[in-house]
Amino acid sequence: MAIEISPVKKETHRNKDNILIILIVLLLISFGLYALLSFVLVPQKEAEISGLNQELSNLNNDSVRANINELNIATKYINDFKVLYTNSPKISNFFESFQLWAHPNIIYSNIKLDSTSRKVTMSGKTASNPYLMEQIAIWQKESSIDNYELSGITIDEDGLVSFNVSIFIKASLLK
Numbered sequence: 822m823a824i825e826i827s828p829v830k831k832e833t834h835r836n837k838d839n840i841l842i843i844l845i846v847l848l849l850i851s852f853g854l855y856a857l858l859s860f861v862l863v864p865q866k867e868a869e870i871s872g873l874n875q876e877l878s879n880l881n882n883d884s885v886r887a888n889i890n891e892l893n894i895a896t897k898y899i900n901d902f903k904v905l906y907t908n909s910p911k912i913s914n915f916f917e918s919f920q921l922w923a924h925p926n927i928i929y930s931n932i933k934l935d936s937t938s939r940k941v942t943m944s945g946k947t948a949s950n951p952y953l954m955e956q957i958a959i960w961q962k963e964s965s966i967d968n969y970e971l972s973g974i975t976i977d978e979d980g981l982v983s984f985n986v987s988i989f990i991k992a993s994l995l996k
Contacts, residue, residue, distance in 0.1 A: 912936065914994055922963045924956040936995055939967075941988045950982055965994045 912934060923929065924947070932943040947953055953974075960969050966988055973985040 911995055914996070915941070915990060918965055918994055922959050922966075924952055924959060926952045927956055939990050939992060939995065941990060943986055943988075945984050945986060947982050949980060950976070953982055953984065960988070965991050967991055 915934060927945050927947040929943050929945050932941065934941045945953075945956075947956075957969075957971070960966055968989040970987045971984055972987070973983070975983045977983070
């Protein structure tokens with residue numbers, strides 16, 4: 822009996838060969854994508870960026886800088902005005918209140934309002950003396966009036982009563 826020695830054949834698995842082929846194909850595709858990105862797409866995007874930078878430098882000329890400086894100065898003035906406006910007395914509040922306590926049969930003119938002293942001076946005319954008396958009663962009851970001073974009361978031949986009045990209003994009316 823003789824023993825035969827023959828070389829052992831290794832069995833290769835087809836799955837391993839298929840995986841190796843797939844990996845090599847993926848490697849080639851990756852190299853192709855890298856080459857496409859680095860040699861085609863990147864130079865195109867760099868050209869677009871340089872074009873946009875050139876347009877930006879063209880826009881950034883002296884006239885644009887001058888406009889920006891003018892806008893900055895205007896912004897400063899607007900902000901200054903905003904501070905003044907928010908801190909200034911609200912004169913319109915006086916006129917809204919005045920409409921409520923002014924007698925309908927008295928005509929007022931020459932209205933002057935000094936917001937620092939809270940003094941309102943005006944002239945008035947009415948058809949008769951009782952209307953002036955009613956107005957005085959309204960002023961006495963009004964809570965937004967500190968004080969008032971009547972002066973120059975005259976009655977003409979037709980019975981028309983003319984007068985001057987100074988009204989001192991409360992500070993809360995101008996806020």
